[in-house]
Amino acid sequence: MDNLNSIVGWLNDQLSWVLIVLVILAGIAFTVMTRGVQFRRLGTMVRIALDSRSGAGDGISSFQAFCISLASRVGTGNIAGVAIALALGGPGAVFWMWVMASVGMATAFIESTLAQLYKVPHSDGSFRGGPAYYMQRGMKSRGLGMVFAVFLIFTFGFAYQMVQANTIAAVFEKSFGMSKPLTAILLAVGTGIIVIGGVKAIARVTEWMAPLMALFYVLLALAVIVTNLGEVPHAIMMIFKGAFGLDQALAGVGGGLLATIMNGIKRGLYSNEAGEGSAPNAAAAATTSHPAHQGLIQSLGVFVDTIIVCTATAVMILLAGPSIYTPGVTTKAQAGATLTQDAMAFSLGNWTGPIFAVLIFVFAFSTILGNETYAEINMDFLRGGRVGEMAIRLLTIASAGLGAVLALDFVWSLADIAMASMAITNLIALIFLGKYAVAALRDLDSQPDPVTAQFNLDGNRFMPEGIPGEVWHTRPGHEAGKWFHPEGDDALTAAKD
Numbered sequence: 258m259d260n261l262n263s264i265v266g267w268l269n270d271q272l273s274w275v276l277i278v279l280v281i282l283a284g285i286a287f288t289v290m291t292r293g294v295q296f297r298r299l300g301t302m303v304r305i306a307l308d309s310r311s312g313a314g315d316g317i318s319s320f321q322a323f324c325i326s327l328a329s330r331v332g333t334g335n336i337a338g339v340a341i342a343l344a345l346g347g348p349g350a351v352f353w354m355w356v357m358a359s360v361g362m363a364t365a366f367i368e369s370t371l372a373q374l375y376k377v378p379h380s381d382g383s384f385r386g387g388p389a390y391y392m393q394r395g396m397k398s399r400g401l402g403m404v405f406a407v408f409l410i411f412t413f414g415f416a417y418q419m420v421q422a423n424t425i426a427a428v429f430e431k432s433f434g435m436s437k438p439l440t441a442i443l444l445a446v447g448t449g450i451i452v453i454g455g456v457k458a459i460a461r462v463t464e465w466m467a468p469l470m471a472l473f474y475v476l477l478a479l480a481v482i483v484t485n486l487g488e489v490p491h492a493i494m495m496i497f498k499g500a501f502g503l504d505q506a507l508a509g510v511g512g513g514l515l516a517t518i519m520n521g522i523k524r525g526l527y528s529n530e531a532g533e534g535s536a537p538n539a540a541a542a543a544t545t546s547h548p549a550h551q552g553l554i555q556s557l558g559v560f561v562d563t564i565i566v567c568t569a570t571a572v573m574i575l576l577a578g579p580s581i582y583t584p585g586v587t588t589k590a591q592a593g594a595t596l597t598q599d600a601m602a603f604s605l606g607n608w609t610g611p612i613f614a615v616l617i618f619v620f621a622f623s624t625i626l627g628n629e630t631y632a633e634i635n636m637d638f639l640r641g642g643r644v645g646e647m648a649i650r651l652l653t654i655a656s657a658g659l660g661a662v663l664a665l666d667f668v669w670s671l672a673d674i675a676m677a678s679m680a681i682t683n684l685i686a687l688i689f690l691g692k693y694a695v696a697a698l699r700d701l702d703s704q705p706d707p708v709t710a711q712f713n714l715d716g717n718r719f720m721p722e723g724i725p726g727e728v729w730h731t732r733p734g735h736e737a738g739k740w741f742h743p744e745g746d747d748a749l750t751a752a753k754d
Contacts, residue, residue, distance in 0.1 A: 269670050272677035277522050279684045280532050284360025287367050287687075290695050295362030295556055302557035304708050305550050322543035323554045335474075335562065336617065337424050338524045339570040340596040346520030347507045347584045348492075349499025351571040353521025354528070358563035361531025362556040367687055370552030370694035371395070372537035373545065374724055379637070384728070386541025387631075388534040388683045389638040395690045395724075405534065405682045406635035412675035413535060414632030414652045419660025420672045421621035421628075426661035431595050432614035441661035448625055448657045449650070470619045471566055477616075478569030481604040485576040492575035499584070507584045523673060526680065528567055529559040533676060534683030538631040547712040548729070549701040552694060570597055577603040629653040696720045 288295065306323055342350040368388065375394045376386030389409070392402035426440040482489055499507035500521075502514035530536055536558065540551040574582050577600035587596070598613045629649065636645040697712065699719045704710040714720060714729040 269673045269677075272674060272681070273519060273523060276526070276677045276680055277519065279681060280357070280364070280522070280526060281360065283532060283684050283687060284357075284364050287363035287691060288360055290691065291363055291366060291698055293363075294366050294553075294698060295359070295560075298553055298707070299557075299560070301707050302553045302560075306554050306557055308708055319543040319545045319551055319554055322539045322551065323558060335528055335566040336570055336597045336620065337420075338528050339567050340574060342520045342524035343571065343574055343582060343584075344587045344596070346517040347499040348495040348571070348575060349497075349501070349507060349514075349517040350521035350524065351496045351568065352500030353518050354525035354563055354567055354571075357522050357525030358529055358531070358559050358567075361526070361529055361563075362559045364532040364687065365529075365536060365559045366549075366552040366556040366698070367691050367694040368532065368534065368537045368552075368683065369540035369555035370548050370697050371687070371690055372541035373543075373548030373551045374693055374697060374729065376541040376728060378728070379542075383542045384544070385634055385637050387538035387634055387638075388679075388686055389635055390541065391537075391690055392686050393638075395693065396686060401682070401686070403639060405679060405686075406638045408675065408679035408682060409534065409538075409635045410632045410639075410649065410652075412672070412679050413628040414649050415656045416672045416675040417628050418625055418653055418656035419663060421624050422657045422660030423663060425618050425621045427595055428598060428614045428617045431598065432610050437662045441658040444622075444625075444661055445654050445658035447622065448629075449654045470616065470623065471561065474616055474620070475565060475569050477601065477605075477609070477613075478573050481573045481576060481601060482569075484604050488576050488578075489572065492572050495575055495584075496571070525563060525567070526676070529562040531559045532684055532687070533680040535631050535679075538634045539627070542630075542634070547697075547701055547710045549694075549697045549707075549712075550710070552698070573597065573604070574600045576600070625653065625657055692721060693724065 306320060339351070339354075342354065346353075371391045372386045372388075375391040376384040377390065379385045389402035389406040392405060393399045422441070422444050425444060426437045429435040429440050430437060495504075495507055498504040499517060502508070502517070508514075508517065526533065536555045540555050543551050545551050574597060581600050581603050582596060598610065598617075601609045601613055632649045632653065633646055636649045639645065641648065696717075696719045700712060700717060701707050701710050703719070712729055714724055
């Protein structure tokens with residue numbers, strides 16, 4: 258196991274550098290290309306999200322798709338991941354998480370808009386799409402799409418599921434004295450009950466679970482901040498000083514400014530998933546009147562995840578002081594979700610322990626459900642059929658149980674490698690296809706009200722050639738963004754089958 262840990266750690270380091278360079282360059286490029294869509298359209302994002310809870314017909318709404326991706330985003334990365342970033346990179350790592358989110362919102366817009374443009378109808382009344390689909394249909398490379406699909410299935414059907422289960426097991430052991438094998442069994446059973454119902458069942462659960470858990474967690478964090486209001490400026494100053502190496506005492510155990518930057522970027526990407534290629538799978542499933550709508554909604558998800566939830570976690574830990582967290586002293590093994598739990602208990606009292614454990618369970622369990630959806634969509638792309646879908650559900654159940662009993666270090670390193678592999682593949686596709694998402698944004702910007710905007714591919718003066726037309730062409734009696742096939746209803750039925 259020690260040899261395996263060494264190999265996984267070395268591979269993780271090599272891929273991290275490639276990923277960091279690509280993510281930053283892509284985020285900056287897309288921010289320029291979209292004229293800072295993540296800043297100038299922030300209000301529009303909120304309006305669209307609130308206005309999109311219905312109207313999906315047989316499919317899922319834009320809001321439900323947002324909640325599936327939020328369920329996957331807002332999880333242990335916001336609690337355990339932030340704690341690990343603080344341990345390895347010091348308080349300054351949080352600043353670099355903010356930077357990642359700021360440029361990543363533009364990347365999230367691009368990838369989710371592309372997912373809408375290239376989506377295809379599915380027999381359950383929703384749609385299927387995502388990076389594998391826009392690689393095949395936009396880049397004319399099914400091979401690259403298959404590579405991505407395999408990476409994603411491994412990442413979200415296996416590696417990430419183990420991270421969530423590992424966090425639940427650690428917190429339950431600390432709070433309730435529950436053994437990890439027992440937690441593993443309960444997780445496997447609970448996961449199985451829901452995932453057997455498929456994507457639409459998961460959407461119904463996450464629609465209320467994801468926003469509620471994020472709101473409740475932020476309220477607890479605000480209670481900690483209010484309790485220690487006088488110390489908040491000092492905590493924020495620690496973040497900025499550590500970000501630029503202005504105070505060596507604030508460095509993490511990883512050592513130096515480089516470790517601060519790398520851990521902030523890696524944990525930021527793991528948490529908000531911008532550019533990773535995961536959220537577009539949920540974005541494509543939504544029924545919406547304009548492809549850019551879902552791009553904006555998923556961009557909002559990055560903001561909620563990192564700027565709000567991750568910051569709340571970081572400030573809460575920093576406010577607890579040296580009795581809970583000391584830069585350069587607190588190790589990765591001492592971090593994880595239990596560090597956040599200790600910080601909350603330090604400020605509000607031990608009564609928060611059981612509540613935090615339940616909250617962690619909801620965070621991580623909803624993430625397991627969201628992850629399963631992504632893996633299932635990509636199994637559809639590989640044409641696994643009913644057998645493939647059931648295989649993904651069984652893999653999710655097994656990994657939820659297995660992750661609860663494995664070592665934290667191994668589980669997180671494996672997740673990082675899996676994430677890097679699929680993110681690098683996806684970013685290559687975004688470089689080639691980004692112009693189509695930018696064109697869709699220009700179409701949205703040209704309309705009087707972006708919230709009620711309609712998209713029509715026919716004769717669109719902004720769109721380059723090359724977008725397939727199962728969905729975005731119009732005809733009499735057809736509503737934009739819903740099922741349509743230019744060759745008629747018989748062709749549509751065949752596509753759905």
